[in-house]
Amino acid sequence: xxxxxxxxxxxxxxxxxxMLLLVPILFFVLKGVAQENGHIMAVGVYVxxxxxxxxxxxxxxxxxxxSIQYVSYESEDELxxxxxxKTIDEGWITPFDLDGLVEGMAVSSIPxxxxxxxxxxxxxxxxxxxxxxxxxxxxxxxxxxxxxxxAALGLNADDKNxxxxxxxxxxxxMGYLDQEEVSDTSLILMPLRGILAVWxxxxxIAASMYYIEDRNNKIFIWWKTRFTFLRDLGYYGVVFLMxxxxxxxxxxxxxxxxxxxxxxxxxxxxEVAVILLAMLLRMVLGSIKNLGILTPDLIIVVTxxxxxxxxxxxxxxVQRFCPTFHYLSSIHDTYYLKTLFIYTVLxxxxxxxxLKLPVKVRxxxxxxxx
Amino acid sequence: MIKFGDYFLAQLKRIVKLLPGIVVMxxxxxxxxxxxxxxxxxxxxxxxxxxxxxLGIVGSTEDxxxxxxxxxxxxxxxxxxxxDIVRFDDAEEANAALRAGDxxxxxxxxxxxxxxxxxxxxxxxxxYFATSGQRxxxxxxxxxxxxxxxxxxxxxxxxxxxxxQEMKNAGYPAEAINPQVDRALLLYVGVMLARGDMVExxxxxxxxxxxxxxxxxISLSLFFMLLLTFCxxxxxxxxRKAGYQFxxxxxxxxxxxxxxxxxxxxxxxxxxxxxxxxxxxxxRFNIAVATVLFSALGFAIFEVVSGVINKxxxxxILYMGMSYISGYFYPRSFFTDVxxxxxxxxxxxxxxxxxxxxxxxxxxxxxxxxxxxxxxMLFRVHRIRQ
Numbered sequence: 001x002x003x004x005x006x007x008x009x010x011x012x013x014x015x016x017x018x019m020l021l022l023v024p025i026l027f028f029v030l031k032g033v034a035q036e037n038g039h040i041m042a043v044g045v046y047v048x049x050x051x052x053x054x055x056x057x058x059x060x061x062x063x064x065x066x067s068i069q070y071v072s073y074e075s076e077d078e079l080x081x082x083x084x085x086k087t088i089d090e091g092w093i094t095p096f097d098l099d100g101l102v103e104g105m106a107v108s109s110i111p112x113x114x115x116x117x118x119x120x121x122x123x124x125x126x127x128x129x130x131x132x133x134x135x136x137x138x139x140x141x142x143x144x145x146x147x148x149x150x151a152a153l154g155l156n157a158d159d160k161n162x163x164x165x166x167x168x169x170x171x172x173x174m175g176y177l178d179q180e181e182v183s184d185t186s187l188i189l190m191p192l193r194g195i196l197a198v199w200x201x202x203x204x205i206a207a208s209m210y211y212i213e214d215r216n217n218k219i220f221i222w223w224k225t226r227f228t229f230l231r232d233l234g235y236y237g238v239v240f241l242m243x244x245x246x247x248x249x250x251x252x253x254x255x256x257x258x259x260x261x262x263x264x265x266x267x268x269x270x271e272v273a274v275i276l277l278a279m280l281l282r283m284v285l286g287s288i289k290n291l292g293i294l295t296p297d298l299i300i301v302v303t304x305x306x307x308x309x310x311x312x313x314x315x316x317x318v319q320r321f322c323p324t325f326h327y328l329s330s331i332h333d334t335y336y337l338k339t340l341f342i343y344t345v346l347x348x349x350x351x352x353x354x355l356k357l358p359v360k361v362r363x364x365x366x367x368x369x370x
Numbered sequence: 371m372i373k374f375g376d377y378f379l380a381q382l383k384r385i386v387k388l389l390p391g392i393v394v395m396x397x398x399x400x401x402x403x404x405x406x407x408x409x410x411x412x413x414x415x416x417x418x419x420x421x422x423x424x425l426g427i428v429g430s431t432e433d434x435x436x437x438x439x440x441x442x443x444x445x446x447x448x449x450x451x452x453x454d455i456v457r458f459d460d461a462e463e464a465n466a467a468l469r470a471g472d473x474x475x476x477x478x479x480x481x482x483x484x485x486x487x488x489x490x491x492x493x494x495x496x497x498y499f500a501t502s503g504q505r506x507x508x509x510x511x512x513x514x515x516x517x518x519x520x521x522x523x524x525x526x527x528x529x530x531x532x533x534x535q536e537m538k539n540a541g542y543p544a545e546a547i548n549p550q551v552d553r554a555l556l557l558y559v560g561v562m563l564a565r566g567d568m569v570e571x572x573x574x575x576x577x578x579x580x581x582x583x584x585x586x587x588i589s590l591s592l593f594f595m596l597l598l599t600f601c602x603x604x605x606x607x608x609x610r611k612a613g614y615q616f617x618x619x620x621x622x623x624x625x626x627x628x629x630x631x632x633x634x635x636x637x638x639x640x641x642x643x644x645x646x647x648x649x650x651x652x653x654r655f656n657i658a659v660a661t662v663l664f665s666a667l668g669f670a671i672f673e674v675v676s677g678v679i680n681k682x683x684x685x686x687i688l689y690m691g692m693s694y695i696s697g698y699f700y701p702r703s704f705f706t707d708v709x710x711x712x713x714x715x716x717x718x719x720x721x722x723x724x725x726x727x728x729x730x731x732x733x734x735x736x737x738x739x740x741x742x743x744x745x746x747m748l749f750r751v752h753r754i755r756q
Contacts, residue, residue, distance in 0.1 A: 014677075018675070019679060023687070039703060039704065039705075039706075040511065040703075040704060041703060042703045066514060067513065067514065080574070083574055084574055089703050105565075105567070105568060108560055108564065110564075111568065114567070114568060114570040115568055115570075116569075116571075117569055117571045119571060119572070120574050121573065122571070126571055128511070128515075130448075131448065131518050132517075134448075134518075134565040134569060135517070135519075135521035135522055135565075137568055138521060138522055138525055138562070138565060139525040139528075141565075141568075142525035142526055142558065142561075143528075143529065146528075146532050146554075150536050153537070153550065155536045161532045161536060162529065162532040163528075164532075165532060172477070172495060172496045172516035172519065172520060173495045174500065174509060174513060175498065175499050176499065188705065195690065198686070199683070202679060202683050209678065209679060291678075292607055292682070293395070293603065293607075295679070296395065296603055297395050297398045300399055300402050300597055304402045304403075309694065309699045309700075314471070316469075316470055316471050329469075
């Protein structure tokens, strides 16, 4: 009953409602603009010729559903300008006689006229682009090699025989360590789970602030119990009720939700860890002002240490101190679900220990720390 | 009557009093941004330009074909300039390396796959693992590499199968077909290894723009300056409506109040920014203009949003969202055309354009600054009248 009253009181708080609304707004905005998937690279293509190999390349690029964006250009100059002014990351210019290049490659001779890859600066990106380009032209070379070889044996071979083999084009498939199927999240929406996790951490700090406010208003005089730790856990749990619903809805809406069996335990465990961390910070810092001052740094550090935008692999050992890192990594790897559990238990022990410390010891501790 | 100059000095003194706490926060943010700089400079989007991917291969060391394949990839294939191949004996070892961040991904080569490849039937797929968490850029890059390898292998297989079929149709006996298919296979391997001969790379140079390193230096400096505005949040706490009303009654209107508070806030951000970017990072960027824009943005957010946690939350979401879309963490080409345009015209994008191109974007920077200060003034008017 008391928890229900607390929930009703929270839902009347303007700051709580604003906190709940900010993230869904972000979701709708990002989802709205991310209708199209993002690209890791934009490549401009000028296919000069009209021969069979040129047509094949054009078709292959048109059908491509990769994370590379191909932009067609009408002239070489236009394409070079686009590379120079960074409209595209690199440009491919094929010779008029692409068939000649393909035939040359099929007889293992170095072609006199090559495909030009135009880049602004040398780096590994052009190597990836070059590899993709070669893999697009290679089917024509493979076909030509077959035709040449068959002709040398006196066989009357044709294209149709080569094309008739409907082999699967995907020899490789991405897997997750927990053997779950891969869900295809939009590139642009990838950081959303991380943002939600950091938002939940902020909700934890907010819960600590509400708690301090209620304690200062002497609300807990009417809510005495021998099990303070459990009462506080329940208090934070009520604050987390709405954010949990919003997080799950957000994950489903953005297409990042995997399975109930994986998402719910990971989320609940993460929330308990965040609640315990928020309780610990409340006990150490003691006031809303101190919490407010510390929070920006805390969320900046958490965002950087967790794989929200970038995975700071070089600082793995430091990352392990951050609950968000364990949560974000646990989505496809049960190993991190276990480490999140251990992290939560250790944090819980620390909170209980801190609660049991005599008030005077805590005051001395605070005085020395702050 | 309270004069603007007196109020400005009073606010300046207030912010100087808060300085020790703010400096501690700036140091933490500077360390965090130093961390992110290191992460980006060794991240996949940057690696794409400067460093190799480390790819693990798991498979039996007793398999001669596999050992030969790995050696070819390591020593003869064009991909050696892009990939560092690391061999693992079992998946557990590779999992540990992936979790520790020692490799970008690993491929698990099973006996079934090798048999299926030998039989030229693609009924068994090869699995690769790139992440423990949600898919990221590494996974996308690995998808591209997997597509490249698939295209090469499958096209060669088609040629070999077609040749085998054609010879069977022509009545060749099996003992005559197999040696021919083996010879053709060697030709295919030769062409695959020589595929780089099809292409020549032409470098235009970066004389009219930024190199990748310069791009990230600017974006990270701007990101740090944006976060700096976060550090002085204590300046915006414990402020009372009655105080504003009192000042207004004493002749200092909302415009005077906002400017009197904004200027010390801006000076503090500029001071911290100059110290960290100018003397610690030693980059000679002109940060005064970008700082005025970010300070005005931070001021408007902290003025408009009430409640400590909501101030932080709103600033966090806006800062991260805008930095992300404006290409502070990934290159701009990562985003769709629409998002690229939006990112360019957001305050973060305008500040980037100013740092990149100079005077051309100055009017936009100043325009945004005025708009943010006007918003803050409007809310101050509202507070005074309440």
